[in-house]
Amino acid sequence: MILLSFIGYVLIILGSIFLLLGSLGIVRMPDLYNRIQAGTKATTLGALSAIIGVGLVEPSWFFKTLIIAVFIVLTNPIGSHSIARSSYKRGLKPVITSEIDEYDEENLTDERSDSA
Amino acid sequence: MLNLVFILIFLSIVFGAYRFIKGPSSSDRVVALDTLTTIVSVALVVGSLFFKNYILLDISFVFAALSFTSVIVIARYLEGGKS
Numbered sequence: 073m074i075l076l077s078f079i080g081y082v083l084i085i086l087g088s089i090f091l092l093l094g095s096l097g098i099v100r101m102p103d104l105y106n107r108i109q110a111g112t113k114a115t116t117l118g119a120l121s122a123i124i125g126v127g128l129v130e131p132s133w134f135f136k137t138l139i140i141a142v143f144i145v146l147t148n149p150i151g152s153h154s155i156a157r158s159s160y161k162r163g164l165k166p167v168i169t170s171e172i173d174e175y176d177e178e179n180l181t182d183e184r185s186d187s188a
Numbered sequence: 189m190l191n192l193v194f195i196l197i198f199l200s201i202v203f204g205a206y207r208f209i210k211g212p213s214s215s216d217r218v219v220a221l222d223t224l225t226t227i228v229s230v231a232l233v234v235g236s237l238f239f240k241n242y243i244l245l246d247i248s249f250v251f252a253a254l255s256f257t258s259v260i261v262i263a264r265y266l267e268g269g270k271s
Contacts (some may be wrong), residue, residue: 076198079253081189084193084234084237085189085192085193085196085262086189087230088192088193088200088234089196091196091197091226091227091230092196092197092200092203094198094200094223095199095200095201095203095204095227096200096203098207098219098220098223099206099207100268102266104213104215104216104219106210107207107216107219108219111219111220111222111223112219112222112223115223115226115227116226117224118230119226119227119229119230122193122230122234123230123233126205126233126234127207129237130237133236133242133245136242136246136249137233137245137247139249140233140245140248140249140252143249143253144229144250144252147253147256148222148226148256149241150218150256150260151222151256151259151260151263152222153268154259154260154263154264155215155218155219155259155263156265157246157267158215158263158264158266158267159213159215159266161267161268162215162266162268164215164246169199171269178236183196
Protein backbone atom coordinates (compact mmCIF):
# COMPACT_ATOMS: atom_id res chain seq x y z
CA MET A 73 0.00 0.00 0.00
CA ILE A 74 2.92 2.34 0.74
CA LEU A 75 4.40 1.48 -2.66
CA LEU A 76 1.08 2.31 -4.38
CA SER A 77 0.91 5.67 -2.57
CA PHE A 78 4.53 6.43 -3.54
CA ILE A 79 3.81 5.68 -7.22
CA GLY A 80 0.73 7.89 -6.99
CA TYR A 81 2.65 10.87 -5.63
CA VAL A 82 5.36 10.46 -8.29
CA LEU A 83 2.64 10.45 -10.98
CA ILE A 84 1.04 13.60 -9.52
CA ILE A 85 4.35 15.49 -9.52
CA LEU A 86 5.17 14.34 -13.07
CA GLY A 87 1.73 15.42 -14.25
CA SER A 88 2.03 18.87 -12.72
CA ILE A 89 5.46 19.28 -14.36
CA PHE A 90 3.87 18.41 -17.72
CA LEU A 91 1.10 20.95 -17.04
CA LEU A 92 3.74 23.61 -16.38
CA LEU A 93 5.62 22.71 -19.58
CA GLY A 94 2.46 22.85 -21.67
CA SER A 95 1.51 26.21 -20.23
CA LEU A 96 5.03 27.49 -20.86
CA GLY A 97 4.73 26.31 -24.46
CA ILE A 98 1.64 28.48 -24.88
CA VAL A 99 3.71 31.54 -23.93
CA ARG A 100 6.86 30.67 -25.88
CA MET A 101 5.61 29.23 -29.18
CA PRO A 102 5.62 31.62 -32.17
CA ASP A 103 2.45 30.53 -33.90
CA LEU A 104 -1.19 29.66 -33.21
CA TYR A 105 -0.90 26.09 -34.49
CA ASN A 106 2.25 25.45 -32.46
CA ARG A 107 0.41 26.81 -29.43
CA ILE A 108 -2.43 24.38 -30.05
CA GLN A 109 0.05 21.49 -30.16
CA ALA A 110 1.84 22.54 -26.98
CA GLY A 111 -1.25 23.51 -25.07
CA THR A 112 -3.28 20.42 -25.81
CA LYS A 113 -0.92 17.44 -26.04
CA ALA A 114 1.23 18.20 -23.02
CA THR A 115 -1.78 19.26 -20.96
CA THR A 116 -3.67 16.06 -21.81
CA LEU A 117 -0.73 13.89 -20.77
CA GLY A 118 -0.24 15.89 -17.58
CA ALA A 119 -3.91 15.72 -16.63
CA LEU A 120 -4.04 11.97 -17.29
CA SER A 121 -0.96 11.34 -15.16
CA ALA A 122 -2.03 13.55 -12.25
CA ILE A 123 -5.62 12.25 -12.08
CA ILE A 124 -4.57 8.58 -12.23
CA GLY A 125 -2.00 9.42 -9.54
CA VAL A 126 -4.75 10.72 -7.24
CA GLY A 127 -6.67 7.52 -7.90
CA LEU A 128 -3.64 5.45 -6.89
CA VAL A 129 -3.09 7.36 -3.64
CA GLU A 130 -6.76 6.88 -2.60
CA PRO A 131 -7.74 3.44 -4.02
CA SER A 132 -11.44 3.84 -3.13
CA TRP A 133 -11.67 6.81 -5.53
CA PHE A 134 -10.00 4.99 -8.41
CA PHE A 135 -13.14 4.36 -10.48
CA LYS A 136 -14.29 7.98 -10.35
CA THR A 137 -10.85 9.35 -11.23
CA LEU A 138 -10.67 6.86 -14.10
CA ILE A 139 -13.97 8.25 -15.45
CA ILE A 140 -12.63 11.84 -15.28
CA ALA A 141 -9.36 10.83 -16.98
CA VAL A 142 -11.13 8.99 -19.81
CA PHE A 143 -13.46 11.97 -20.31
CA ILE A 144 -10.54 14.43 -20.56
CA VAL A 145 -8.63 12.16 -22.95
CA LEU A 146 -11.70 11.79 -25.17
CA THR A 147 -12.77 15.43 -25.28
CA ASN A 148 -9.50 17.41 -25.37
CA PRO A 149 -8.44 16.43 -28.95
CA ILE A 150 -11.95 17.26 -30.22
CA GLY A 151 -11.67 20.78 -28.81
CA SER A 152 -8.20 21.37 -30.25
CA HIS A 153 -9.31 20.07 -33.65
CA SER A 154 -12.30 22.40 -33.63
CA ILE A 155 -10.11 25.40 -32.71
CA ALA A 156 -7.59 24.60 -35.47
CA ARG A 157 -10.34 24.14 -38.08
CA SER A 158 -12.07 27.39 -37.17
CA SER A 159 -8.84 29.40 -37.16
CA TYR A 160 -7.85 27.96 -40.54
CA LYS A 161 -11.20 28.91 -42.01
CA ARG A 162 -10.84 32.40 -40.60
CA GLY A 163 -7.65 32.78 -42.64
CA LEU A 164 -4.87 32.59 -40.04
CA LYS A 165 -1.75 31.34 -41.79
CA PRO A 166 1.13 29.45 -40.10
CA VAL A 167 4.48 31.20 -39.68
CA ILE A 168 6.46 28.48 -41.45
CA THR A 169 4.66 28.07 -44.76
CA SER A 170 4.97 24.69 -46.42
CA GLU A 171 4.56 24.14 -50.14
CA ILE A 172 1.91 21.44 -49.86
CA ASP A 173 -1.35 22.48 -48.22
CA GLU A 174 -3.69 19.55 -48.51
CA TYR A 175 -6.55 21.21 -46.68
CA ASP A 176 -6.75 24.02 -49.22
CA GLU A 177 -9.73 23.11 -51.39
CA GLU A 178 -8.94 25.31 -54.41
CA ASN A 179 -5.48 23.82 -54.94
CA LEU A 180 -6.91 20.34 -54.53
CA THR A 181 -9.45 20.90 -57.31
CA ASP A 182 -6.73 22.45 -59.51
CA GLU A 183 -4.49 19.41 -59.14
CA ARG A 184 -7.38 17.12 -59.96
CA SER A 185 -8.22 19.06 -63.11
CA ASP A 186 -4.54 19.08 -64.17
CA SER A 187 -4.13 15.37 -63.75
CA ALA A 188 -7.41 14.57 -65.46
CA MET B 189 4.44 17.03 -0.82
CA LEU B 190 1.27 18.47 -2.33
CA ASN B 191 2.38 22.07 -1.72
CA LEU B 192 4.97 21.68 -4.50
CA VAL B 193 2.20 20.47 -6.83
CA PHE B 194 0.07 23.49 -6.00
CA ILE B 195 3.01 25.83 -6.65
CA LEU B 196 3.55 24.25 -10.09
CA ILE B 197 -0.18 24.49 -10.90
CA PHE B 198 -0.22 28.15 -9.81
CA LEU B 199 2.75 28.95 -12.07
CA SER B 200 1.06 27.26 -15.04
CA ILE B 201 -2.15 29.21 -14.40
CA VAL B 202 -0.11 32.43 -14.40
CA PHE B 203 1.49 31.56 -17.76
CA GLY B 204 -1.85 30.62 -19.28
CA ALA B 205 -3.47 33.83 -18.03
CA TYR B 206 -0.62 35.82 -19.62
CA ARG B 207 -1.45 34.35 -23.03
CA PHE B 208 -5.17 34.72 -22.34
CA ILE B 209 -4.75 38.47 -21.71
CA LYS B 210 -2.09 39.27 -24.31
CA GLY B 211 -3.06 36.92 -27.17
CA PRO B 212 -2.99 38.68 -30.56
CA SER B 213 -6.02 36.97 -32.07
CA SER B 214 -9.12 35.58 -30.44
CA SER B 215 -8.15 32.01 -31.38
CA ASP B 216 -5.11 32.36 -29.11
CA ARG B 217 -7.45 33.26 -26.30
CA VAL B 218 -9.55 30.18 -26.97
CA VAL B 219 -6.43 27.97 -26.85
CA ALA B 220 -5.44 29.60 -23.56
CA LEU B 221 -8.98 29.04 -22.25
CA ASP B 222 -8.84 25.34 -23.17
CA THR B 223 -5.52 24.91 -21.38
CA LEU B 224 -6.66 26.88 -18.32
CA THR B 225 -9.82 24.82 -17.87
CA THR B 226 -7.86 21.56 -18.06
CA ILE B 227 -5.38 22.88 -15.48
CA VAL B 228 -8.18 23.99 -13.13
CA SER B 229 -9.86 20.59 -13.49
CA VAL B 230 -6.61 18.88 -12.42
CA ALA B 231 -6.27 21.38 -9.57
CA LEU B 232 -9.75 20.39 -8.32
CA VAL B 233 -8.82 16.70 -8.36
CA VAL B 234 -5.57 17.34 -6.46
CA GLY B 235 -7.51 19.57 -4.06
CA SER B 236 -9.88 16.70 -3.31
CA LEU B 237 -6.83 14.69 -2.23
CA PHE B 238 -5.50 17.65 -0.21
CA PHE B 239 -8.73 18.36 1.69
CA LYS B 240 -9.80 14.66 1.87
CA ASN B 241 -13.16 15.62 0.38
CA TYR B 242 -14.44 13.44 -2.43
CA ILE B 243 -17.17 15.85 -3.57
CA LEU B 244 -14.56 17.90 -5.45
CA LEU B 245 -14.22 14.97 -7.88
CA ASP B 246 -17.84 15.45 -8.99
CA ILE B 247 -17.25 19.19 -9.30
CA SER B 248 -14.19 18.49 -11.44
CA PHE B 249 -16.16 16.19 -13.77
CA VAL B 250 -18.95 18.74 -14.27
CA PHE B 251 -16.37 21.49 -14.78
CA ALA B 252 -14.59 19.44 -17.47
CA ALA B 253 -17.88 18.79 -19.29
CA LEU B 254 -18.92 22.46 -19.22
CA SER B 255 -15.48 23.66 -20.36
CA PHE B 256 -15.53 21.21 -23.30
CA THR B 257 -18.95 22.51 -24.33
CA SER B 258 -17.85 26.13 -24.05
CA VAL B 259 -14.71 25.58 -26.13
CA ILE B 260 -16.69 23.83 -28.87
CA VAL B 261 -19.33 26.58 -28.93
CA ILE B 262 -16.79 29.43 -29.06
CA ALA B 263 -14.80 27.70 -31.81
CA ARG B 264 -17.92 27.14 -33.91
CA TYR B 265 -18.88 30.78 -33.33
CA LEU B 266 -15.47 32.06 -34.46
CA GLU B 267 -15.63 29.92 -37.60
CA GLY B 268 -18.51 32.02 -38.88
CA GLY B 269 -20.15 31.55 -42.24
CA LYS B 270 -23.41 29.76 -42.66
CA SER B 271 -23.48 27.17 -39.88
